[in-house]
Amino acid sequence: MSLTVQVVWFKKDLRIQDHAPLKRASLRGPVLPLYVVEPDFWRQPDASERHYQFLNECLADLQQELAVQGQPLIIRTGEIVEVLEHLSKDIVIAGLWSHEETGNGWTYTRDKKVADWCRLKGIPWTECRQTGVLRRLKSRDGWAAKWDSFMAEPPVDPPRLQPVHALEPGNLPDASSIGLAADHCPQRQIGGRARGLETLQSFLFDRGKPYRAAMATPVRAFTACSRLSPHLTFGTLSLREVAQATWARQKDLKQNDFKGRSTWQGAMRSFSGRLHWHCHFMQKLEDEPRLEFENLHCAYDGLRPRESDRSRLAAWQAGETGLPFVDACMRCLAATGWMNFRMRAMLIAVSSYHLWLDWRAPGEHLARLFTDYEPGIHWPQVQMQSGTTGINTIRIYNPVKQGQDQDPDGVFVRRWVPELQQIDTAHIHQPWKAENAGSVLGKIYPFPVVDHVSAARDAREKVWGIRKGHAFRGRAADIQNRHGSRKSGIPMRGQERSRGRRRRKSSPDQADLFGETS
Known part of the structure; x- marks a missing residue:
């Protein structure tokens, strides 16, 4: 007689603490904790080996935690529906449990296939909420209060699990075997x-x-x-x-x-x-999955060529734009997998305005570099910093001024752009002004790929030109109603109350955030 189990499908919830699906499933009977390595997912243009290595470290901790609770993690490789179908030949799947996920377009389509399979097999699939995101949200009104209420609930304790001995635990495949290219990230954070x-x-x-x-x-x-x-x-x-x-x-x-x-x-x-x-x-x-692929405001369709200028894109990706602070940030990101929010915003803004690249290719590149890549944060922010939402202020960062403000002594630039060691600190952010520029630029470090001042001016005229007209404003109002923050809803707790002045409220659409909880 086949064993009847509840399958808990781990995705981006690699823990046993505060894990509602695991707890609820355990109350229904034996639990099979399952992680599926999906090669097609790892072949997507936003995936990278650094993500996979961080995942491996997380799964190692999860395996140990589940084993202590009584049932080790089961790992399988393949398409999730095929894995579930194969498992159902050895066990009776009484229910499928997981957390809700706001992933990329590939995971959205994948989950619809899983739902279809569950309906066909008569297997209930229960998805539990794990963040402040609400599915099928009709209005943003009251969203912040719901967030506070959900976060105030007691964390769910990890359950004891009945051992399931019928299946082999399985192993994680090598990154290369699932199509991931080598991605050297020597200073990446460790997972788990x-x-x-x-x-x-x-x-x-x-x-x-x-x-x-x-x-x-x-x-x-x-x-x-x-x-x-x-x-x-x-x-x-x-x-x-x-x-x-x-x-x-x-x-x-x-x-x-x-x-x-x-x-x-x-x-x-x-x-x-x-x-x-x-x-x-x-x-x-x-609320709007097309954000990953399309301009939020259709008036920006065709503004930038979808086929990016390959030479400018390559220079930006390699940290060889000739703009020292931009290049330092990109090289640092490549080596560490992380960058603070303002510099993330500057990187995408420079690609969008100064280099006039469509946001999709730069967005994919940054997604691969960010160890903390979260699609639900990343793509709305990429569009916000590219000026295609129709509701956010256009921010065209001056890459020289940013360097002077954030790295006045050139410490950061010298670390990541060692080609500029001969340049005096007074000109480290504008090496073309140094007396010895001729011995450095065009020899060991490139001239700027664009004149950042004129490029910014041209971009500003083009982007703001789109915003004129009644049709633009009407669509922008609809977007604001659906996606904009509610001014009275979310307090920006970092703003101090000054004496004699009211505390200024800030919205995430006005803050220099690149979405990550830095």
Whole structure:
């Protein structure tokens, strides 16, 4: 007689703590925890080996945790429907359980196939919510209150599991065997729940004090920012766990007076607010999946050529635009898998405005480089920074000024663009002005691929020119109604109340965020 089990399908929720599907399934009988490596998913243009290696580390922790609870993780490789079909020949699948996922277009289509298979087989598929994202949302009104309510619920305790001995545990295939190219990322963060908990603890109690002042500059952001984003992306930590730990830290700070407390309080308020923004942007893709592929506002269709200028794209990707701060950020991102939010925004803005590239190819490149790539955050933000949403302020970052503001001594640039070691600090962000420019530019470091001043001016005229006219405003109003933040809904807790002045409320559409919980 075949064994009857509840299959818990792990996707981007690689933990046993605060895992509602695992808990609920365990109340129905024996549980088969399943992870499926889907080669077609890893062949998508937004996937990379660095993602897969981080995943492997997360799964290693998950395997240990599940084994302690009584039933190890089962790993299979192939198309999920085919895997489920094959499993159903050896066991009776009484139910399929998973968390909801706001993924890319490929996962959206995949999930529809799974739903069709479950209906055909008469197997109930239960998807549980795990973030502040709401499916089939009709209005953004009251969204923030629902977020607060969900995050305040007690985390779900991990259950004891009945052992299922009928199946082999399986192994993870090598990255190359599923079509992933080698992707050297020597300073990438390490995955797994243990590392996630360490990162959360160190941010809340050791590293986070200068968060507000340091988050904008890559010189300091790598230590001052939370660095929790990849752990939230892969679900080694639940957003609820992070929110409640942050709230507990805020309560502790309120009750204890010590030197530097006010700075810590400001940092925690600011970070707590950004946890809202995390879900705010994911909600956009959940509500409108075409954001991954199409301009949100159709008036921008055809504005930039879909076939990108290959030479400019290649220079931008390689960190060889001749704009030192831009190149330093790109090279750093390639080596570390992470970049602070302002520099993420600058990278996509330079590609969109100065290099006049359609956002799709640069967006895919950045997706592959970001270890914390989250489609629901990434694509709305790529469009926002490219100026194609129709509702956001056009931000054309001056790449020279950004360098002067965020890296005034050229420390960051010299580290990542060593070709400029001979250039005096006064001209490190504009090496073409240095007396010895002729010995460097065109020899060991390129001349700028564009004149950033005239390129920005031309881009501004083209983009703002689209915004004129009644038809544009009408469509923009519809987009704002559907996707815009509600001013009274989400407090930006990082904004201090100044004496004699009302605290300014900020929306995520006005903040310099690139979506990640930095």
